[in-house]
Amino acid sequence: MKYELLLPAGDLDRLKVALSYGADAVYIGGENYNLRANANNFTLEEIKEGVSFAHKLNKKVYVTVNMIFHNEDLDGLDKYLKELDKIGVDSLIISDFAVIESIKRQKLKIPFFISTQKSITNVETINFYKSLGAYRVVLARECTRDDIVDIKSKTDVEVEVFIHGAMCTSYSGRCVMSNYVTKRDSNRGGCSQVCRFSFDAGEKEEYNFASKDLNMIDYLPDMMKLGIESYKIEGRMKSLYYIATVTNAYRTIMDKVMEGYLDQETIDYYKMILNRVSNRENTPQFYGNENDENIMYYSGRQEYSNQDFLALVLSYDKNNKCALVEQRNRFSVYDEVEVFGPHTPVKSFKIDYIKTENDVFEKSASHAQEKVFINIPFEVRKGDIIRVKMS
Amino acid sequence: MQEKIILPNKKDLKYYEKYGIDTFLLPFMEFSIGFDIYFNIDEINTYAEEYTIYVLINRFLHKEINGFSEIYKKFNKKVKFIVEDIGLVNIIDRDRLILYENHILSNYKAINFLYDEDIKNVVINNDLTYKELEEIDKKTKSNIYYFYVSKNMIMYSRRYLVTSYQDHYKYDNSKKNYDLIEKLSNNVLEIKEEKYGSTVRNNSIFCASKYRNKLSKFHLIYDFSNIDDINEKMILENLDNEKLCNLIDSDYYFLENEIKYKVGDLK
Numbered sequence: 001m002k003y004e005l006l007l008p009a010g011d012l013d014r015l016k017v018a019l020s021y022g023a024d025a026v027y028i029g030g031e032n033y034n035l036r037a038n039a040n041n042f043t044l045e046e047i048k049e050g051v052s053f054a055h056k057l058n059k060k061v062y063v064t065v066n067m068i069f070h071n072e073d074l075d076g077l078d079k080y081l082k083e084l085d086k087i088g089v090d091s092l093i094i095s096d097f098a099v100i101e102s103i104k105r106q107k108l109k110i111p112f113f114i115s116t117q118k119s120i121t122n123v124e125t126i127n128f129y130k131s132l133g134a135y136r137v138v139l140a141r142e143c144t145r146d147d148i149v150d151i152k153s154k155t156d157v158e159v160e161v162f163i164h165g166a167m168c169t170s171y172s173g174r175c176v177m178s179n180y181v182t183k184r185d186s187n188r189g190g191c192s193q194v195c196r197f198s199f200d201a202g203e204k205e206e207y208n209f210a211s212k213d214l215n216m217i218d219y220l221p222d223m224m225k226l227g228i229e230s231y232k233i234e235g236r237m238k239s240l241y242y243i244a245t246v247t248n249a250y251r252t253i254m255d256k257v258m259e260g261y262l263d264q265e266t267i268d269y270y271k272m273i274l275n276r277v278s279n280r281e282n283t284p285q286f287y288g289n290e291n292d293e294n295i296m297y298y299s300g301r302q303e304y305s306n307q308d309f310l311a312l313v314l315s316y317d318k319n320n321k322c323a324l325v326e327q328r329n330r331f332s333v334y335d336e337v338e339v340f341g342p343h344t345p346v347k348s349f350k351i352d353y354i355k356t357e358n359d360v361f362e363k364s365a366s367h368a369q370e371k372v373f374i375n376i377p378f379e380v381r382k383g384d385i386i387r388v389k390m391s
Numbered sequence: 392m393q394e395k396i397i398l399p400n401k402k403d404l405k406y407y408e409k410y411g412i413d414t415f416l417l418p419f420m421e422f423s424i425g426f427d428i429y430f431n432i433d434e435i436n437t438y439a440e441e442y443t444i445y446v447l448i449n450r451f452l453h454k455e456i457n458g459f460s461e462i463y464k465k466f467n468k469k470v471k472f473i474v475e476d477i478g479l480v481n482i483i484d485r486d487r488l489i490l491y492e493n494h495i496l497s498n499y500k501a502i503n504f505l506y507d508e509d510i511k512n513v514v515i516n517n518d519l520t521y522k523e524l525e526e527i528d529k530k531t532k533s534n535i536y537y538f539y540v541s542k543n544m545i546m547y548s549r550r551y552l553v554t555s556y557q558d559h560y561k562y563d564n565s566k567k568n569y570d571l572i573e574k575l576s577n578n579v580l581e582i583k584e585e586k587y588g589s590t591v592r593n594n595s596i597f598c599a600s601k602y603r604n605k606l607s608k609f610h611l612i613y614d615f616s617n618i619d620d621i622n623e624k625m626i627l628e629n630l631d632n633e634k635l636c637n638l639i640d641s642d643y644y645f646l647e648n649e650i651k652y653k654v655g656d657l658k
Contacts, residue, residue, distance in 0.1 A: 069498045070519065071526050097501035118495075122456040124478030132508070140451070142549040147453045171451055174547040176494050176518055180593050181578045185650040187494060195546075199571035199580070205560045207571055209552045209582075286549070293555040 003254055004230040006062075006160065007247050011042070014243050015050045015061070020342040020383060021244050022251030025060035026050070027093060029236060032080055033073065034064040034189060048087050060090035066115035068173070068187035069096045078102050085110040093138070095173070100132055111135055116162065117187070119171040121147060123154040130157050138232065141167055141214065142286050148226055158229040163216035164246060164274070165234025167285065169195040169209050210297040215282035217271050220250070221257045223287075241309035241328070244385055245277045248340060273390055276308055310337055313384040314371065323376045325386060332364040339376065341384030348389050349377050393607060395630055396445060396536070398614040400427040400623070404438055410627040414443040416473060416612060422448045425544050425583065425590035426616045432465050439467035449475040449491065450587055451549075456482075473514060473536065485509050489536055493544065494518060499530040506533050515609070517543065521602045521646045528608050537606060540598050540626055540635070541614035542581070543644070546591035553584035570594065581617060592617055598641035603633050 007023035009015035018026050028050060029041045042050065047063065054061045063084055069077070077098065084092065085108040092110055094100065095117040103112060113136035114120060114129045121140045129137055136158035139148065143161070152159060168175060176186055177194040184190035193210075201207035214234070216223065223231070231254070233246055249270040256262035275282070285295050311325035331337065331351065338348040354362045355373040365372045397407055398416040407415075415438065420429035426447075430438075438444050446466070452459065456478050463482055472479070473489040480488065490496070490505065491514035502513055514536040515527060527535070557564040568583040571591075579594035596618060599606060613630070615623050622639045629635040636643065 068495055069501070071498050071523050074498060074500055095495070096498070097504040098498055101500050101504040118477070119451055121451045121453045122476070122478045124456050124481045125476065126478075128477055128480050142451070143453070150454050150457070169550060169552070170546045170548045173495055174493060176545045177580065177591065179518055179645070179650050180543075180545050181573055181576055181580075183648070183650055187497075188650075190650075194573070198574055200574060201556070201569040201571055203560070203562060206574075207556055207569065209548075209550075209556070211550070291549065291551060293558040295550065296552075296555045296559070298556075298559055 001227065002229070003224055003258070004060075004160075005247070005250055005254055006230050006232040007243060008233060008236040008238065009050070009243070010236045010238070012046050012050055012053075014238075014240050016053060017240050017383070018243050018247050019054055019057055019059050021247035022342065023059070023247050025062060025090070025230075026054065027062040027064055027232075027236075029064045030080070030084070032076065033067050033069075033099075044083055044087065047084070047089065051087055051089055054090075055088075062091045062093050062113075063089045064093045064115070065099050066093050066095040066117050067189055068117070069098045070188070073188070074098060078106060081108060081110070082106060091136075104133070113137060113158070113160070116140060117173040119173055123151050126151065126155050126157050130155070136160055136230070138162075140171060142171060144289055145219075145222070145226075145287050148223075148228065148287075152227050160230035160232055161223065161228055162214055162234055163220060163223070163231045163250065164214055164282075165238075166280070167211040167214050167234075169211045208296070208298050212285075212295055212297045213278055213280045213282035214285050215271075215274060215278070216284055216287060217249070217253060217267060217274060219284055219287055220253055221262060224254070224257050239309070241306075241385065241387075242277055245273060245387075249273050269391065276390065277306055279306060308388040308390075309385065310335075310388060311365070311372075311374075311386040313339070313341070313376075313380050313382060313386065315382055316376065316380050318379060321375060321377055322373050323380055324371060324373055327365040327367065327370045327372065330364055330366045331386075333362075336389045337386050338389045339380050339384050339386045341381055344380055344384045347378060349375075351375065394443075394610040396610060396612045398426070398447070398541075398612060398616065400615040400618065402428055402430075402434075404442060407627070410630065412627075412630075414445075416445040416447050416614075418447045418449070421586075422450055422452070424450050424547065424585055424587050425592070432462070435470060436465075436467040439469045444469065445471045445473050445489070447473050447491075448479065449473075449493070449547075452476045452478060471512075480510060485511070488512060489514060489534070491536070492516075493547070497523075499527045502527065502531045502533050502535070506531070512536070514538070514612075517541070517597065517599070518645050518650070520649055521599075521605055524602070524609075524646075525605050528605070535609045536612060537599070537609040538597070538614055539606070539609075539611035540596065540600075540641075541612070542592040542594070542617045543597050544590055544592050545580070547588065548590070549588040551584055552582060552589035593644075596622065596639055596641040597644050598636040598639060599643065599646060600629075600633050600635035601643060602646055603631075 004024045007018035009026040092112040095115045116138040119140040138160045178186040178192045182192040196210045199207040307329040309328045310331040340346040417430040418426040489512040512534040
């Protein structure tokens with residue numbers, strides 16, 4: 001059976017990183033009609049380039065057209081879908097019946113599946129969407145293991161589940177607190193995350209109702225046994241480092257499950273990696289029937305800032321065992337660091353020197369995005385990532 | 392013909408007769424969430440002999456949908472169903488079904504698509520402007536239902552959002568609801584926890600009476616959940632009054648204010 005690791009990509013760079021680091025497919029938003037109105041989002045030209053890049057690797061690109069349409073948003077929809085069809089996007093991720101109507105009326109060939117925005121929790125709902133032409137559904141994040149077992153035993157429609165990232169407090173799509181409190185439309189990509197605001201409930205401590213993030217690493221082998229087809233990471237606004245790290249972690253775990261030699265040490269290592277790269281606490285949430293105080297987040301908008309990403313490898317000189325790197329966070333001579341990449345397993349080394357492009361030796365690389373030479377005692381490749389040593 | 396439908400906050404529906412009410416929307420016990428009262432099958436079937444009854448099922452159904460066909464058979468055949476979970480479309484006869492995707496169904500093309508799929512009765516989102524509603528009215532053939540007076544339910548979660556907070560801070564957890572005051576805007580949100588999760592209603596009453604003449608083809612739902620007796624009485628005495636919104640503590644929300652969704656569009 002083929003299991004799909006599906007990553008988000010906020011721009012072309014992140015699309016290429018996600019696919020290079022092991023994603024089987026990426027989902028992206030065009031400039032219109034998706035639920036990340038404030039992300040950079042892709043122009044049609046960029047979508048074309050992304051699709052071409054992915055197809056050369058035999059991988060896929062899905063485009064989210066998953067906002068809830070108001071009348072005024074319908075103008076231009078036909079043309080946009082036609083363009084995506086022409087580009088050869090592998091699938092659309094949709095919520096609104098108006099999008100299905102347009103696909104059918106225009107007789108477009110582009111496949112589509114149903115977004116988590118529709119909060120699908122049972123097989124009858126899946127059968128309904130199948131009757132409309134959907135080949136896959138994204139399940140609501142509120143589904144338990146039992147729900148998924150029941151669904152998988154009763155349908156041949158592909159199932160996609162979220163395994164990592166932020167979660168709504170509500171069933172997806174069933175929250176307009178942003179509309180009422182800040183006049184920004186949550187179902188059209190403008191959510192202001194009112195659930196992360198602080199409230200006075202008349203008690204001593206302020207009230208918060210934000211959710212912790214999702215992290216399914218402990219349950220991933222079990223989920224794969226259930227025959228779920230696609231495993232999705234949340235976060236189209238996340239950094240390149242986050243995308244690379246999370247992709248690498250889940251790719252490794254999934255490959256080890258398929259090869260039959262995943263051990264607890266590997267799970268613990270990647271759990272530690274994922275905890276470090278996340279900016280909020282995380283749990284498996286509803287899959288394991290958790291539904292109590294431990295799945296909620298009580299620290300208001302407080303989040304951790306991650307500074308593990310030290311540098312990006314731009315090139316490597318094998319003869320001199322020297323790499324040109326671009327700085328992302330401060331690092332110094334004598335620091336123990338590690339490097340990893342799509343074809344570079346995690347390896348650590350000590351920085352012996354830092355040399356500028358003007359041949360000046362420095363004790364630290366402290367300027368954002370400055371290019372410096374450092375020693376690396378083994379071969380690395382362009383695009384590999386240097387980070388703080390994790391263990 | 393336009394219907395006026397009462398979603399009551401009292402079990403005894405006779406109370407409403409003196410206001411000329413004979414059509415009710417009754418939240419189905421165990422299958423609904425966010426209301427003051429719920430009705431079981433026996434109560435619903437008894438009332439269906441006397442009044443026009445719609446049954447409300449607004450919960451997302453998980454595995455329990457598998458047993459719904461049997462439950463459905465037990466209902467009085469006169470009863471119609473307003474349902475949130477789209478899986479019920481496969482179980483409930485289409486002529487007895489009204490699809491209610493709260494906050495989701497927001498444009499005329501989606502409504503017309505559903506009409507062609509033989510789903511001809513829908514509840515339209517009431518977070519829309521009156522201009523959007525007018526256009527929907529003109530461009531659709533479906534029977535459209537609309538929450539006309541209501542403390543709007545603006546969030547629905549599977550989480551236990553009251554007891555989680557209380558457990559975290561070791562507070563007494565006998566209370567199952569709070570009025571939450573947002574600290575910057577002073578917006579008040581009413582949160583309530585029940586067996587199947589939590590809901591949030593906006594604190595002030597949405598009332599579309601000012602635009603009643605533009606909604607003449609819509610069936611109007613008056614939801615009395617969480618509305619006090621004084622406001623309830625005023626609403627009941629002025630069900631057809633276009634000036635009702637001036638007589639109660641209400642606002643029009645988005646009827647006159649388009650919601651922006653891109654930061655660049657915010658002024």
